[in-house]
Amino acid sequence: GAGVSQSPSNKVTEKGKDVELRCDPISGHTALYWYRQSLGQGLEFLIYFQGNSAPDKSGLPSDRFSAERTGGSVSTLTIQRTQQEDSAVYLCASSLALIYGQGTDTQYFGPGTRLTVL
Amino acid sequence: AQSVSQHNHHVILSEAASLELGCNYSYGGTVNLFWYVQYPGQHLQLLLKYFSGDPLVKGIKGFEAEFIKSKFSFNLRKPSVQWSDTAEYFCAVRGGNAGNMLTFGGGTRLMVKP
Numbered sequence: 001g002a003g004v005s006q007s008p009s010n011k012v013t014e015k016g017k018d019v020e021l022r023c024d025p026i027s028g029h030t031a032l033y034w035y036r037q038s039l040g041q042g043l044e045f046l047i048y049f050q051g052n053s054a055p056d057k058s059g060l061p062s063d064r065f066s067a068e069r070t071g072g073s074v075s076t077l078t079i080q081r082t083q084q085e086d087s088a089v090y091l092c093a094s095s096l097a098l099i100y101g102q103g104t105d106t107q108y109f110g111p112g113t114r115l116t117v118l
Numbered sequence: 119a120q121s122v123s124q125h126n127h128h129v130i131l132s133e134a135a136s137l138e139l140g141c142n143y144s145y146g147g148t149v150n151l152f153w154y155v156q157y158p159g160q161h162l163q164l165l166l167k168y169f170s171g172d173p174l175v176k177g178i179k180g181f182e183a184e185f186i187k188s189k190f191s192f193n194l195r196k197p198s199v200q201w202s203d204t205a206e207y208f209c210a211v212r213g214g215n216a217g218n219m220l221t222f223g224g225g226t227r228l229m230v231k232p
Contacts, residue, residue, distance in 0.1 A: 043220075043222035045219040048218065110161060
């Protein structure tokens with residue numbers, strides 16, 4: 001079946017502009033995660049959503065970052081007033097279940113959005 | 119907080135050499151362990167995973183990993199590497215005190231010389 005898709009694949013923006021990154025998880029997956037991959041910091045968790053529960057925002061680096069997930073499916077990560085240090089590859093992942101120990105909670109990653117802030 | 123260490127940042131091997139990549143995590147208790155691979159220009163793909171049971175797990179492309187709870191380790195091995203194994207390898211841990219997100223190691227870049 002189709003995997004996790006993300007758009008755009010590349011985004012170049014000017015410092016101070018807002019950007020929106022989109023993620024379409026695998027159909028039927030109830031959990032959705034955002035990570036970012038940067039040269040200096042490696043792979044870092046940002047936020048995750050599970051069903052109708054309040055999202056875990058513990059990884060968001062500042063209040064310029066926010067995300068929403070509409071209808072339990074598509075998610076949008078928004079970065080306001082972008083800074084050069086926001087340049088990174090933003091990865092989305094989804095998983096079937098979030099119940100710990102259920103044995104099905106493997107996260108599947110999308111191709112990422114490469115964000116470059118000039 | 120959970121932390122994951124990968125001991126080697128860069129590894130260069132000749133084809134047919136054996137591979138072992140180290141991975142250690144900081145927090146005990148029940149954890150799920152993963153190795154992901156990122157081939158050049160491609161996205162992260164699951165190589166193998168450990169949830170419970172036999173601590174020696176086998177993944178795709180001849181890779182295996184051994185979970186040693188007493189050492190907080192989950193090292194990745196392959197007896198004979200191929201040029202096509204050139205990629206970046208990430209160890210990841212879920213659980214412990216870190217909730218359901220994955221905590222990744224810094225990655226190991228493997229280059230296999232033909």
